[in-house]
Amino acid sequence: MSSxxxxxxxxxxxxxxxxxxxxxSLSIEAGKMYMVFGRSGAGKTTLLxxxxxxxxxxxxxxxxxGRPTTSIDTAKRxxxxxxxxxxxxxxxxxxxxxxxxxxxxxxxxxxxHSILGQFPKEERxxxxxxxxxxxxxxxxxQKVSQLSGGQRQRVAIARALMQKPQxxxxxxxVSQLDPVTAIEVLDVFRRLADERxxxxxxxSHDIHLASRYADKVLVLRDGEFKLCRDGRSVSESDLIAAxxxxxxxxxx
Amino acid sequence: xxxxxxxxxxxxxxxxxxLWQTGFFDPSRVAKIQNIGPFLAGMLPPDPTILPxxxxxxxxxxVMAFAGTLMGGALGLIxxxxxSRLLAPLPIMALFRTILALIRTIxxxxxxxxxxxxxxxxxxxxxxxxxxxxxxxxxxLFYEAxxxxxxxxLEAVRGVGASRLQQLRFAILPESANYILSQLLFIFExxxxxxxxxxLVGAGGVGYLILALVQSLxxxxxxxxxxxxxxxxxxxxxxxxxxxxxxxx
Ligand SMILES: Nc1ncnc2c1ncn2[C@@H]1O[C@H](COP(=O)(O)OP(=O)(O)OP(=O)(O)O)[C@@H](O)[C@H]1O
Ligand SMILES: [Mg+2]
Numbered sequence: 125m126s127s128x129x130x131x132x133x134x135x136x137x138x139x140x141x142x143x144x145x146x147x148x149s150l151s152i153e154a155g156k157m158y159m160v161f162g163r164s165g166a167g168k169t170t171l172l173x174x175x176x177x178x179x180x181x182x183x184x185x186x187x188x189x190g191r192p193t194t195s196i197d198t199a200k201r202x203x204x205x206x207x208x209x210x211x212x213x214x215x216x217x218x219x220x221x222x223x224x225x226x227x228x229x230x231x232x233x234x235x236x237h238s239i240l241g242q243f244p245k246e247e248r249x250x251x252x253x254x255x256x257x258x259x260x261x262x263x264x265x266q267k268v269s270q271l272s273g274g275q276r277q278r279v280a281i282a283r284a285l286m287q288k289p290q291x292x293x294x295x296x297x298v299s300q301l302d303p304v305t306a307i308e309v310l311d312v313f314r315r316l317a318d319e320r321x322x323x324x325x326x327x328s329h330d331i332h333l334a335s336r337y338a339d340k341v342l343v344l345r346d347g348e349f350k351l352c353r354d355g356r357s358v359s360e361s362d363l364i365a366a367x368x369x370x371x372x373x374x375x376x
Numbered sequence: 377x378x379x380x381x382x383x384x385x386x387x388x389x390x391x392x393x394x395l396w397q398t399g400f401f402d403p404s405r406v407a408k409i410q411n412i413g414p415f416l417a418g419m420l421p422p423d424p425t426i427l428p429x430x431x432x433x434x435x436x437x438x439v440m441a442f443a444g445t446l447m448g449g450a451l452g453l454i455x456x457x458x459x460s461r462l463l464a465p466l467p468i469m470a471l472f473r474t475i476l477a478l479i480r481t482i483x484x485x486x487x488x489x490x491x492x493x494x495x496x497x498x499x500x501x502x503x504x505x506x507x508x509x510x511x512x513x514x515x516x517l518f519y520e521a522x523x524x525x526x527x528x529x530l531e532a533v534r535g536v537g538a539s540r541l542q543q544l545r546f547a548i549l550p551e552s553a554n555y556i557l558s559q560l561l562f563i564f565e566x567x568x569x570x571x572x573x574x575x576l577v578g579a580g581g582v583g584y585l586i587l588a589l590v591q592s593l594x595x596x597x598x599x600x601x602x603x604x605x606x607x608x609x610x611x612x613x614x615x616x617x618x619x620x621x622x623x624x625x
Contacts, residue, residue, distance in 0.1 A: 227536055
Protein backbone atom coordinates (compact mmCIF):
# COMPACT_ATOMS: atom_id res chain seq x y z
CA MET A 125 0.00 0.00 0.00
CA SER A 126 1.44 3.36 -0.93
CA SER A 127 1.26 6.25 1.45
CA UNK A 128 -1.01 9.28 0.97
CA UNK A 129 0.96 11.53 3.25
CA UNK A 130 4.51 11.04 4.38
CA UNK A 131 6.74 12.99 6.72
CA UNK A 132 10.36 12.32 5.88
CA UNK A 133 13.09 13.24 8.38
CA UNK A 134 11.15 16.23 9.61
CA UNK A 135 12.68 18.60 12.12
CA UNK A 136 10.82 21.52 13.56
CA UNK A 137 11.66 24.41 15.84
CA UNK A 138 9.53 27.33 17.03
CA UNK A 139 12.40 29.42 18.36
CA UNK A 140 15.33 28.23 16.18
CA UNK A 141 17.12 26.94 19.27
CA UNK A 142 15.27 23.91 20.62
CA UNK A 143 13.83 21.34 18.26
CA UNK A 144 10.24 20.41 19.07
CA UNK A 145 10.31 17.63 16.46
CA UNK A 146 13.49 15.73 15.76
CA UNK A 147 13.96 13.63 12.67
CA UNK A 148 10.35 12.45 12.51
CA SER A 149 9.41 10.03 9.76
CA LEU A 150 5.88 8.79 9.39
CA SER A 151 3.97 7.30 6.52
CA ILE A 152 0.19 7.51 6.48
CA GLU A 153 -1.69 4.95 4.41
CA ALA A 154 -5.29 4.87 3.30
CA GLY A 155 -7.75 3.19 5.62
CA LYS A 156 -5.38 3.01 8.54
CA MET A 157 -5.83 4.39 12.00
CA TYR A 158 -2.88 5.95 13.79
CA MET A 159 -2.70 6.89 17.41
CA VAL A 160 0.07 9.14 18.62
CA PHE A 161 0.69 9.14 22.35
CA GLY A 162 2.92 11.40 24.35
CA ARG A 163 3.03 13.42 27.49
CA SER A 164 2.12 17.05 27.55
CA GLY A 165 4.66 19.02 25.55
CA ALA A 166 5.93 15.99 23.64
CA GLY A 167 5.10 17.66 20.34
CA LYS A 168 1.83 15.97 19.32
CA THR A 169 0.01 19.11 18.31
CA THR A 170 3.09 20.34 16.49
CA LEU A 171 3.28 17.09 14.54
CA LEU A 172 -0.36 17.38 13.43
CA UNK A 173 0.13 20.98 12.35
CA UNK A 174 3.13 19.92 10.27
CA UNK A 175 1.07 17.16 8.65
CA UNK A 176 -1.80 19.54 7.94
CA UNK A 177 0.57 22.11 6.50
CA UNK A 178 -0.17 24.85 9.04
CA UNK A 179 3.50 24.73 10.04
CA UNK A 180 6.36 24.14 7.62
CA UNK A 181 9.18 21.75 8.57
CA UNK A 182 12.43 23.48 9.49
CA UNK A 183 14.25 20.57 7.90
CA UNK A 184 12.97 17.53 6.04
CA UNK A 185 9.93 17.30 3.84
CA UNK A 186 6.27 16.30 3.82
CA UNK A 187 5.13 14.39 0.75
CA UNK A 188 1.55 14.20 -0.55
CA UNK A 189 1.03 11.30 -2.95
CA GLY A 190 4.80 11.17 -3.31
CA ARG A 191 5.17 14.87 -4.17
CA PRO A 192 6.80 17.37 -1.83
CA THR A 193 4.38 19.90 -0.34
CA THR A 194 6.97 22.61 -0.85
CA SER A 195 5.29 23.06 -4.22
CA ILE A 196 2.32 25.36 -3.76
CA ASP A 197 0.03 23.28 -5.96
CA THR A 198 0.69 20.10 -4.03
CA ALA A 199 0.37 21.91 -0.72
CA LYS A 200 -3.03 23.28 -1.78
CA ARG A 201 -4.29 19.90 -2.89
CA UNK A 202 -3.09 18.27 0.31
CA UNK A 203 -4.64 21.03 2.41
CA UNK A 204 -8.08 20.52 0.91
CA UNK A 205 -8.22 16.74 1.49
CA UNK A 206 -6.76 16.74 4.99
CA UNK A 207 -9.37 17.30 7.66
CA UNK A 208 -7.93 18.88 10.78
CA UNK A 209 -9.78 18.94 14.08
CA UNK A 210 -7.96 21.06 16.68
CA UNK A 211 -7.91 20.25 20.36
CA UNK A 212 -11.00 22.31 21.21
CA UNK A 213 -12.72 21.15 17.98
CA UNK A 214 -12.72 24.65 16.49
CA UNK A 215 -16.43 24.75 15.75
CA UNK A 216 -18.25 28.04 15.39
CA UNK A 217 -20.52 28.28 18.39
CA UNK A 218 -22.90 30.94 17.16
CA UNK A 219 -24.17 29.22 14.02
CA UNK A 220 -26.27 26.10 13.58
CA UNK A 221 -24.98 22.55 13.47
CA UNK A 222 -25.96 22.33 9.81
CA UNK A 223 -24.05 25.53 8.95
CA UNK A 224 -20.99 24.23 10.76
CA UNK A 225 -21.07 21.11 8.64
CA UNK A 226 -21.61 23.12 5.45
CA UNK A 227 -18.43 25.05 6.32
CA UNK A 228 -16.61 21.87 5.30
CA UNK A 229 -17.80 22.45 1.72
CA UNK A 230 -16.65 26.08 1.46
CA UNK A 231 -13.73 25.39 -0.84
CA UNK A 232 -16.12 23.89 -3.41
CA UNK A 233 -18.79 26.61 -3.33
CA UNK A 234 -18.47 29.82 -5.37
CA UNK A 235 -17.60 32.77 -3.14
CA UNK A 236 -20.72 34.87 -3.67
CA HIS A 237 -23.08 31.94 -3.16
CA SER A 238 -21.35 30.88 0.00
CA ILE A 239 -21.40 34.41 1.43
CA LEU A 240 -25.15 34.55 0.82
CA GLY A 241 -25.49 31.16 2.46
CA GLN A 242 -26.68 29.52 -0.74
CA PHE A 243 -25.14 26.08 -0.89
CA PRO A 244 -25.83 23.85 -3.90
CA LYS A 245 -28.42 21.14 -3.40
CA GLU A 246 -25.92 18.31 -3.60
CA GLU A 247 -23.86 19.87 -0.81
CA ARG A 248 -26.95 20.27 1.35
CA UNK A 249 -27.95 16.67 0.72
CA UNK A 250 -24.46 15.56 1.55
CA UNK A 251 -24.48 17.53 4.79
CA UNK A 252 -27.83 16.02 5.78
CA UNK A 253 -26.53 12.55 5.03
CA UNK A 254 -23.43 13.09 7.14
CA UNK A 255 -25.51 14.51 10.00
CA UNK A 256 -27.64 11.37 9.79
CA UNK A 257 -24.58 9.11 9.94
CA UNK A 258 -23.17 11.03 12.89
CA UNK A 259 -26.47 10.84 14.76
CA UNK A 260 -26.90 14.62 14.71
CA UNK A 261 -29.93 14.90 12.45
CA UNK A 262 -32.27 16.08 15.22
CA UNK A 263 -29.88 18.88 16.21
CA UNK A 264 -29.30 20.32 12.80
CA UNK A 265 -30.98 23.68 13.39
CA GLN A 266 -29.66 24.07 16.92
CA LYS A 267 -26.79 26.33 17.77
CA VAL A 268 -23.61 24.51 18.65
CA SER A 269 -23.43 26.32 21.98
CA GLN A 270 -26.41 24.25 23.11
CA LEU A 271 -24.69 20.89 22.52
CA SER A 272 -22.72 18.64 24.86
CA GLY A 273 -19.00 18.02 24.45
CA GLY A 274 -19.50 14.66 22.74
CA GLN A 275 -22.06 16.12 20.34
CA ARG A 276 -19.73 19.01 19.46
CA GLN A 277 -17.04 16.50 18.71
CA ARG A 278 -19.33 14.76 16.27
CA VAL A 279 -20.09 18.10 14.64
CA ALA A 280 -16.35 18.54 14.16
CA ILE A 281 -16.06 15.09 12.57
CA ALA A 282 -19.06 15.85 10.35
CA ARG A 283 -17.43 19.07 9.15
CA ALA A 284 -14.22 17.22 8.39
CA LEU A 285 -16.17 14.58 6.45
CA MET A 286 -17.88 17.30 4.45
CA GLN A 287 -14.44 18.11 3.12
CA LYS A 288 -14.35 14.71 1.34
CA PRO A 289 -11.11 14.01 3.17
CA GLN A 290 -8.55 11.32 2.56
CA UNK A 291 -7.07 11.91 5.98
CA UNK A 292 -8.50 13.24 9.23
CA UNK A 293 -6.13 14.58 11.87
CA UNK A 294 -7.69 14.89 15.32
CA UNK A 295 -5.87 16.46 18.25
CA UNK A 296 -6.54 15.13 21.78
CA UNK A 297 -9.68 13.69 20.46
CA VAL A 298 -10.74 11.25 23.13
CA SER A 299 -9.00 12.67 26.15
CA GLN A 300 -11.88 14.93 27.08
CA LEU A 301 -14.66 12.38 26.82
CA ASP A 302 -16.18 9.90 29.23
CA PRO A 303 -15.09 6.32 28.41
CA VAL A 304 -18.35 5.29 26.78
CA THR A 305 -18.52 8.32 24.49
CA ALA A 306 -14.83 7.93 23.74
CA ILE A 307 -15.41 4.37 22.54
CA GLU A 308 -18.35 5.51 20.40
CA VAL A 309 -16.20 8.16 18.75
CA LEU A 310 -13.36 5.72 18.13
CA ASP A 311 -15.87 3.30 16.61
CA VAL A 312 -16.86 6.05 14.20
CA PHE A 313 -13.22 6.56 13.20
CA ARG A 314 -12.69 2.82 12.82
CA ARG A 315 -15.68 2.63 10.49
CA LEU A 316 -14.49 5.61 8.46
CA ALA A 317 -11.16 3.87 8.02
CA ASP A 318 -12.62 0.47 7.16
CA GLU A 319 -15.58 1.54 5.02
CA ARG A 320 -14.34 4.69 3.33
CA UNK A 321 -10.60 4.22 3.44
CA UNK A 322 -10.10 7.46 5.31
CA UNK A 323 -6.83 7.46 7.22
CA UNK A 324 -7.07 8.91 10.71
CA UNK A 325 -4.38 10.24 12.99
CA UNK A 326 -5.44 10.79 16.58
CA UNK A 327 -3.26 12.16 19.34
CA SER A 328 -3.96 11.33 22.93
CA HIS A 329 -2.51 10.72 26.30
CA ASP A 330 -5.20 8.24 27.21
CA ILE A 331 -3.53 4.90 26.55
CA HIS A 332 -6.28 2.51 27.51
CA LEU A 333 -8.02 2.39 24.18
CA ALA A 334 -4.97 2.08 21.98
CA SER A 335 -4.63 -1.59 21.29
CA ARG A 336 -8.29 -2.12 20.51
CA TYR A 337 -8.50 0.47 17.80
CA ALA A 338 -5.25 1.57 16.30
CA ASP A 339 -3.49 -0.07 13.39
CA LYS A 340 -0.40 1.75 14.37
CA VAL A 341 0.61 3.11 17.74
CA LEU A 342 3.31 5.71 18.06
CA VAL A 343 4.82 7.26 21.13
CA LEU A 344 6.30 10.70 20.85
CA ARG A 345 8.74 11.79 23.51
CA ASP A 346 10.68 15.03 23.39
CA GLY A 347 9.98 15.28 19.69
CA GLU A 348 11.19 11.80 18.78
CA PHE A 349 9.31 8.57 18.11
CA LYS A 350 10.19 6.19 20.90
CA LEU A 351 7.89 3.43 19.82
CA CYS A 352 6.17 2.62 16.58
CA ARG A 353 4.29 -0.62 16.58
CA ASP A 354 1.33 -2.49 15.30
CA GLY A 355 -1.60 -1.59 17.54
CA ARG A 356 -2.52 -5.13 18.49
CA SER A 357 1.00 -6.03 19.57
CA VAL A 358 1.34 -3.18 22.07
CA SER A 359 0.52 -3.49 25.73
CA GLU A 360 -0.29 -0.66 28.08
CA SER A 361 2.94 -1.25 29.98
CA ASP A 362 4.93 -0.85 26.74
CA LEU A 363 3.26 2.52 26.21
CA ILE A 364 3.78 3.67 29.74
CA ALA A 365 7.42 2.66 29.58
CA ALA A 366 7.93 4.50 26.31
CA UNK A 367 6.21 7.65 27.52
CA UNK A 368 7.81 7.59 30.91
CA UNK A 369 11.52 8.14 30.49
CA UNK A 370 11.12 11.87 29.90
CA UNK A 371 10.05 12.24 33.45
CA UNK A 372 12.98 10.25 34.79
CA UNK A 373 15.38 12.13 32.56
CA UNK A 374 14.05 15.54 33.47
CA UNK A 375 13.98 14.80 37.18
CA UNK A 376 17.60 13.78 37.22
CA UNK B 377 13.59 61.47 48.90
CA UNK B 378 14.67 64.92 47.94
CA UNK B 379 13.55 64.43 44.35
CA UNK B 380 10.14 63.40 45.61
CA UNK B 381 9.78 66.54 47.73
CA UNK B 382 10.64 68.65 44.69
CA UNK B 383 7.94 66.92 42.70
CA UNK B 384 5.38 67.61 45.39
CA UNK B 385 6.22 71.27 45.51
CA UNK B 386 6.19 71.52 41.73
CA UNK B 387 2.74 69.95 41.49
CA UNK B 388 1.41 72.20 44.27
CA UNK B 389 2.76 75.29 42.55
CA UNK B 390 1.25 74.20 39.23
CA UNK B 391 -2.07 73.58 40.93
CA UNK B 392 -2.29 77.07 42.40
CA UNK B 393 -1.05 78.55 39.17
CA UNK B 394 -3.90 76.87 37.27
CA LEU B 395 -6.44 78.10 39.80
CA TRP B 396 -5.07 81.62 39.50
CA GLN B 397 -5.09 81.42 35.71
CA THR B 398 -8.73 80.34 35.70
CA GLY B 399 -9.92 83.15 37.95
CA PHE B 400 -10.25 81.39 41.28
CA PHE B 401 -8.35 84.18 43.06
CA ASP B 402 -10.38 86.96 41.46
CA PRO B 403 -12.76 88.20 44.24
CA SER B 404 -15.33 89.73 41.89
CA ARG B 405 -15.61 86.40 40.06
CA VAL B 406 -15.79 84.30 43.20
CA ALA B 407 -18.57 86.58 44.45
CA LYS B 408 -20.63 85.62 41.39
CA ILE B 409 -21.18 82.19 42.92
CA GLN B 410 -23.94 83.96 44.86
CA ASN B 411 -25.88 84.03 41.59
CA ILE B 412 -26.62 80.38 42.17
CA GLY B 413 -29.37 81.47 44.56
CA PRO B 414 -31.42 83.56 42.08
CA PHE B 415 -30.66 81.01 39.35
CA LEU B 416 -32.12 78.15 41.40
CA ALA B 417 -35.01 80.35 42.48
CA GLY B 418 -35.64 81.22 38.84
CA MET B 419 -35.84 77.53 38.00
CA LEU B 420 -38.55 76.81 40.54
CA PRO B 421 -41.19 75.73 39.99
CA PRO B 422 -40.53 73.81 36.75
CA ASP B 423 -42.63 75.13 33.89
CA PRO B 424 -45.11 72.44 32.78
CA THR B 425 -46.34 74.32 29.71
CA ILE B 426 -43.08 73.53 27.95
CA LEU B 427 -43.65 69.78 28.27
CA PRO B 428 -44.81 69.10 24.67
CA UNK B 429 -41.78 70.96 23.33
CA UNK B 430 -39.40 68.99 25.59
CA UNK B 431 -40.91 65.67 24.65
CA UNK B 432 -40.70 66.34 20.95
CA UNK B 433 -37.07 67.47 21.36
CA UNK B 434 -36.23 64.29 23.30
CA UNK B 435 -37.93 62.27 20.60
CA UNK B 436 -35.71 64.01 18.05
CA UNK B 437 -32.65 63.27 20.21
CA UNK B 438 -33.44 59.56 20.40
CA VAL B 439 -34.09 59.40 16.68
CA MET B 440 -30.74 61.12 16.07
CA ALA B 441 -28.97 58.68 18.38
CA PHE B 442 -30.62 55.70 16.72
CA ALA B 443 -29.83 56.75 13.15
CA GLY B 444 -26.27 57.74 14.06
CA THR B 445 -25.65 54.52 15.96
CA LEU B 446 -26.77 52.34 13.06
CA MET B 447 -24.91 54.29 10.39
CA GLY B 448 -21.80 54.50 12.56
CA GLY B 449 -22.09 50.80 13.38
CA ALA B 450 -22.31 49.88 9.69
CA LEU B 451 -19.36 52.10 8.75
CA GLY B 452 -17.41 50.87 11.77
CA LEU B 453 -18.00 47.28 10.72
CA ILE B 454 -16.72 47.94 7.21
CA UNK B 455 -13.63 49.79 8.44
CA UNK B 456 -13.03 47.06 11.03
CA UNK B 457 -12.87 44.44 8.29
CA UNK B 458 -10.02 46.35 6.65
CA UNK B 459 -8.36 46.94 10.02
CA SER B 460 -8.34 43.32 11.10
CA ARG B 461 -5.02 41.54 11.28
CA LEU B 462 -6.83 38.36 10.23
CA LEU B 463 -8.46 39.78 7.13
CA ALA B 464 -6.34 42.55 5.64
CA PRO B 465 -2.75 42.67 4.46
CA LEU B 466 -0.44 44.65 6.70
CA PRO B 467 -0.30 47.99 4.78
CA ILE B 468 -4.11 48.12 4.40
CA MET B 469 -4.54 47.23 8.03
CA ALA B 470 -2.15 50.00 9.11
CA LEU B 471 -3.89 52.54 6.87
CA PHE B 472 -7.38 51.79 8.13
CA ARG B 473 -6.31 51.67 11.76
CA THR B 474 -4.78 55.10 11.29
CA ILE B 475 -7.99 56.41 9.74
CA LEU B 476 -10.00 55.08 12.67
CA ALA B 477 -7.53 56.59 15.15
CA LEU B 478 -7.81 59.97 13.43
CA ILE B 479 -11.59 59.84 13.52
CA ARG B 480 -11.42 59.03 17.22
CA THR B 481 -9.23 62.01 18.08
CA ILE B 482 -12.09 64.34 17.17
CA UNK B 483 -14.79 64.43 19.88
CA UNK B 484 -18.48 64.30 18.99
CA UNK B 485 -19.02 67.98 19.74
CA UNK B 486 -16.32 69.00 17.26
CA UNK B 487 -17.84 66.79 14.60
CA UNK B 488 -21.12 68.53 15.38
CA UNK B 489 -19.52 71.97 14.90
CA UNK B 490 -18.02 70.86 11.61
CA UNK B 491 -21.35 69.57 10.29
CA UNK B 492 -23.33 72.52 11.60
CA UNK B 493 -21.00 74.71 9.55
CA UNK B 494 -21.34 72.45 6.50
CA UNK B 495 -25.01 71.50 6.69
CA UNK B 496 -26.57 74.16 8.90
CA UNK B 497 -28.35 73.93 12.27
CA UNK B 498 -30.60 70.98 13.04
CA UNK B 499 -30.67 67.25 13.59
CA UNK B 500 -29.18 66.40 10.19
CA UNK B 501 -25.80 67.75 11.32
CA UNK B 502 -26.28 65.98 14.65
CA UNK B 503 -26.80 62.60 13.04
CA UNK B 504 -23.67 63.03 10.92
CA UNK B 505 -21.68 63.97 14.02
CA UNK B 506 -22.92 60.96 15.96
CA UNK B 507 -22.24 58.76 12.94
CA UNK B 508 -18.61 59.80 12.70
CA UNK B 509 -17.96 59.56 16.38
CA UNK B 510 -19.57 56.12 16.51
CA UNK B 511 -17.61 54.91 13.49
CA UNK B 512 -14.28 55.70 15.13
CA UNK B 513 -15.23 54.17 18.41
CA UNK B 514 -17.00 51.02 17.20
CA UNK B 515 -14.51 50.44 14.37
CA UNK B 516 -11.78 49.97 16.93
CA LEU B 517 -13.86 47.76 19.21
CA PHE B 518 -14.97 45.66 16.25
CA TYR B 519 -11.54 44.99 14.82
CA GLU B 520 -10.29 44.11 18.27
CA ALA B 521 -13.18 41.67 18.58
CA UNK B 522 -12.40 40.18 15.16
CA UNK B 523 -8.76 39.71 16.07
CA UNK B 524 -9.55 37.98 19.31
CA UNK B 525 -11.65 35.24 17.72
CA UNK B 526 -10.33 31.88 18.91
CA UNK B 527 -7.34 30.87 16.83
CA UNK B 528 -8.53 27.26 16.93
CA UNK B 529 -11.84 28.13 15.32
CA LEU B 530 -10.01 30.12 12.71
CA GLU B 531 -7.44 27.41 12.08
CA ALA B 532 -10.23 24.89 11.64
CA VAL B 533 -12.24 27.06 9.24
CA ARG B 534 -9.11 27.97 7.31
CA GLY B 535 -8.29 24.29 7.35
CA VAL B 536 -11.26 23.46 5.10
CA GLY B 537 -9.84 25.87 2.52
CA ALA B 538 -12.15 28.82 3.24
CA SER B 539 -11.13 32.14 1.71
CA ARG B 540 -10.82 35.28 3.83
CA LEU B 541 -14.30 36.53 3.05
CA GLN B 542 -15.68 33.10 3.86
CA GLN B 543 -13.76 33.14 7.13
CA LEU B 544 -15.35 36.50 7.88
CA ARG B 545 -18.82 35.26 7.09
CA PHE B 546 -18.66 31.84 8.74
CA ALA B 547 -16.24 32.25 11.65
CA ILE B 548 -15.30 35.80 12.53
CA LEU B 549 -18.71 37.51 12.33
CA PRO B 550 -20.67 34.76 14.09
CA GLU B 551 -18.06 34.44 16.81
CA SER B 552 -18.09 38.18 17.52
CA ALA B 553 -21.81 38.78 16.89
CA ASN B 554 -22.79 38.88 20.55
CA TYR B 555 -20.08 41.36 21.35
CA ILE B 556 -21.00 43.51 18.36
CA LEU B 557 -24.67 43.66 19.33
CA SER B 558 -23.86 44.36 22.93
CA GLN B 559 -21.53 47.22 21.97
CA LEU B 560 -24.13 48.64 19.58
CA LEU B 561 -26.61 48.77 22.40
CA PHE B 562 -24.07 50.32 24.72
CA ILE B 563 -23.10 53.02 22.24
CA PHE B 564 -26.77 53.76 21.53
CA GLU B 565 -27.22 54.43 25.21
CA UNK B 566 -24.12 56.61 25.12
CA UNK B 567 -25.27 58.36 21.95
CA UNK B 568 -28.55 59.42 23.52
CA UNK B 569 -26.41 61.50 25.89
CA UNK B 570 -24.04 62.55 23.12
CA UNK B 571 -26.99 63.70 20.98
CA UNK B 572 -27.97 65.99 23.81
CA UNK B 573 -24.50 67.48 23.95
CA UNK B 574 -24.19 68.03 20.19
CA UNK B 575 -27.47 69.91 20.37
CA LEU B 576 -25.68 72.57 22.42
CA VAL B 577 -23.80 73.68 19.31
CA GLY B 578 -27.01 73.71 17.32
CA ALA B 579 -27.12 70.19 15.94
CA GLY B 580 -30.74 69.53 16.85
CA GLY B 581 -32.45 67.58 19.62
CA VAL B 582 -33.03 68.45 23.24
CA GLY B 583 -29.58 70.05 23.58
CA TYR B 584 -30.65 72.63 21.02
CA LEU B 585 -33.80 73.32 23.02
CA ILE B 586 -31.76 73.64 26.24
CA LEU B 587 -29.45 76.11 24.52
CA ALA B 588 -32.44 78.18 23.41
CA LEU B 589 -33.94 78.13 26.92
CA VAL B 590 -30.65 79.26 28.49
CA GLN B 591 -30.23 82.05 25.98
CA SER B 592 -33.74 83.33 26.58
CA LEU B 593 -33.30 82.99 30.37
CA UNK B 594 -36.27 80.61 30.69
CA UNK B 595 -34.84 78.80 33.72
CA UNK B 596 -38.07 77.17 34.86
CA UNK B 597 -38.43 75.64 31.40
CA UNK B 598 -34.81 74.58 31.65
CA UNK B 599 -35.54 72.67 34.84
CA UNK B 600 -38.43 70.84 33.16
CA UNK B 601 -36.19 69.88 30.27
CA UNK B 602 -33.37 68.71 32.56
CA UNK B 603 -35.68 66.65 34.77
CA UNK B 604 -37.41 64.94 31.86
CA UNK B 605 -34.09 64.34 30.15
CA UNK B 606 -32.62 62.86 33.31
CA UNK B 607 -35.56 60.48 33.73
CA UNK B 608 -35.30 59.51 30.10
CA UNK B 609 -31.58 58.83 30.10
CA UNK B 610 -31.85 56.79 33.29
CA UNK B 611 -34.67 54.74 31.78
CA UNK B 612 -32.70 54.02 28.61
CA UNK B 613 -29.59 53.10 30.62
CA UNK B 614 -31.63 50.79 32.76
CA UNK B 615 -33.34 49.02 29.86
CA UNK B 616 -30.14 48.73 27.85
CA UNK B 617 -28.18 47.32 30.80
CA UNK B 618 -30.95 44.81 31.41
CA UNK B 619 -30.99 43.69 27.77
CA UNK B 620 -27.23 43.45 27.57
CA UNK B 621 -26.99 41.52 30.83
CA UNK B 622 -29.68 39.15 29.74
CA UNK B 623 -28.78 38.37 26.16
CA UNK B 624 -25.16 39.26 25.52
CA UNK B 625 -23.07 38.12 28.45
N1 LIG C 1 3.42 28.56 19.21
C1 LIG C 1 4.47 28.08 19.91
N2 LIG C 1 5.58 28.84 20.11
C2 LIG C 1 6.64 28.38 20.81
N3 LIG C 1 6.68 27.16 21.37
C3 LIG C 1 5.63 26.34 21.22
C4 LIG C 1 4.47 26.76 20.49
N4 LIG C 1 3.56 25.76 20.51
C5 LIG C 1 4.15 24.77 21.22
N5 LIG C 1 5.38 25.09 21.65
C6 LIG C 1 6.30 24.25 22.42
O1 LIG C 1 6.56 23.07 21.70
C7 LIG C 1 6.52 21.94 22.55
C8 LIG C 1 5.53 20.91 22.03
O2 LIG C 1 4.24 21.48 22.08
P1 LIG C 1 2.96 20.71 21.56
O3 LIG C 1 1.81 21.63 21.69
O4 LIG C 1 3.22 20.16 20.23
O5 LIG C 1 2.86 19.54 22.63
P2 LIG C 1 1.68 18.48 22.84
O6 LIG C 1 2.31 17.15 22.82
O7 LIG C 1 0.58 18.73 21.90
O8 LIG C 1 1.23 18.82 24.33
P3 LIG C 1 -0.25 18.71 24.98
O9 LIG C 1 -0.48 17.26 25.28
O10 LIG C 1 -0.12 19.52 26.24
O11 LIG C 1 -1.21 19.28 24.02
C9 LIG C 1 6.22 22.44 23.94
O12 LIG C 1 7.43 22.49 24.68
C10 LIG C 1 5.64 23.81 23.72
O13 LIG C 1 6.01 24.66 24.78
MG1 LIG D 1 -1.41 19.43 22.10
